[in-house]
Amino acid sequence: MYGRELVDLRKESRWEFLNTLFSVSEAVAYMQMVNRLDEGAIGPELGPLDYKGLYKAVGKALFRAHVEGQLKSEIMSKPELFVEPDPELPLALLDQKEAGKKLLLITNSDYHYTDKMMQHSFNRFLPNDMGWRDLFNMVIVSARKPEFFQMSHPLYEVVTGEGLMRPCFKARTGGLYSGGSAQMIENSLNIHGDEILYVGDHIYTDVSQSKVHLRWRTALICRELEEEYNALINSRGQRARLVELINQKEVVGDLFNQLRLSLQRRNRGRPAQTLAATNMDDQELTESMQKLLVVMQRLDQKIAPMLESDGELFNKRWGFLSRAGLWDKSHLMRQIEKYADIYTSRVSNFLHYTPFMYFRSQEQTLAHDSYSYYCSERNDGSVSGVIDN
Numbered sequence: 001m002y003g004r005e006l007v008d009l010r011k012e013s014r015w016e017f018l019n020t021l022f023s024v025s026e027a028v029a030y031m032q033m034v035n036r037l038d039e040g041a042i043g044p045e046l047g048p049l050d051y052k053g054l055y056k057a058v059g060k061a062l063f064r065a066h067v068e069g070q071l072k073s074e075i076m077s078k079p080e081l082f083v084e085p086d087p088e089l090p091l092a093l094l095d096q097k098e099a100g101k102k103l104l105l106i107t108n109s110d111y112h113y114t115d116k117m118m119q120h121s122f123n124r125f126l127p128n129d130m131g132w133r134d135l136f137n138m139v140i141v142s143a144r145k146p147e148f149f150q151m152s153h154p155l156y157e158v159v160t161g162e163g164l165m166r167p168c169f170k171a172r173t174g175g176l177y178s179g180g181s182a183q184m185i186e187n188s189l190n191i192h193g194d195e196i197l198y199v200g201d202h203i204y205t206d207v208s209q210s211k212v213h214l215r216w217r218t219a220l221i222c223r224e225l226e227e228e229y230n231a232l233i234n235s236r237g238q239r240a241r242l243v244e245l246i247n248q249k250e251v252v253g254d255l256f257n258q259l260r261l262s263l264q265r266r267n268r269g270r271p272a273q274t275l276a277a278t279n280m281d282d283q284e285l286t287e288s289m290q291k292l293l294v295v296m297q298r299l300d301q302k303i304a305p306m307l308e309s310d311g312e313l314f315n316k317r318w319g320f321l322s323r324a325g326l327w328d329k330s331h332l333m334r335q336i337e338k339y340a341d342i343y344t345s346r347v348s349n350f351l352h353y354t355p356f357m358y359f360r361s362q363e364q365t366l367a368h369d370s371y372s373y374y375c376s377e378r379n380d381g382s383v384s385g386v387i388d389n
Helices: 021-040 051-068 070-077 088-098 111-125 184-188 203-214 225-234 238-265 282-309 331-339 347-352
Strands: 104-106 138-141 155-158 166-167 176-179 197-200 219-220 342-344 372-377 384-388
Touching: 021 051, 051 070, 070 111, 088 111, 088 347, 111 138, 138 184, 138 342, 155 331, 184 203, 203 219, 203 384, 219 331, 225 238, 238 282
Parallel strands: 104 138, 138 176, 197 219, 219 342
Antiparallel strands: 155 166, 155 176, 372 384
């Protein structure tokens, strides 16, 4: 669609990054309003609007619904309509706490919303009448991430169930606070840098900021991975067949190119032959090239629709979340690799491991790793090598 145009994502005035769940509703609302603008169906009370002005109007409306509390009030009134319960999540955190880990909850939400949603999501799954507050060594609400990782805001202690606060200057274990900073957490708990694993679901607000500014270890939660993983499993046979056809085309194409090079050399009056064209006269050479060309065209006819449909089990229009085409990684996947030390679809996946598990990254492969180097020792002690593809 963009052809040769250089797409510079650093020009933030041109692009809007839709990388939170709030962005989904914003994008859908904007798409619908674009259609209405094109149809001339937007009332004159909003004034003359272009696409950029329309986007600002949609964003302002959603911001007001969020900040003024209307959205959260609806969610708190019937949380069962909005929350997918995960019974294993509190148990996974409980294992970590009982293993000696210090658990913190850091959220941009205010105290009332945090308490209501955590009670609904956690309390019924915890043993022995435990409450969600019993899981965490410290709770920080209204954290104002990503600023939380870069600068210091006033710290307040939440002292009543109604959310009344008083100023304080140092956070203590077991406390409930509003504001503050990441530096304050490190000082209060006397832990620093890669001693901390920060778990978040936002590649920018959570993961990249805590990694870049504080060098914390980072874990990214990406729920869409579960759907993508299932789609990859279900399309495994087709992808294997597709790779097989592409490999066949490469073999045929390499043979065709050798014959083509041989013909080129002959036309220039040079005797040099390629291995594939040895002992062929000009007519045999030309006929062989024509046959190979037909074979490649037939392979293309099989490959093209399979490439087109690859990833449709995840998303019919865009394909897989983590891949760009068959071989390359998506922009999102490259960001995840850059900023997240580990990523998973949900925190409760840690329940499948012990809290003492040490996670190591997989071996990073390079282009030349597709070749294996075999060495054999000669009788005289010297070493000979063979490159095997």
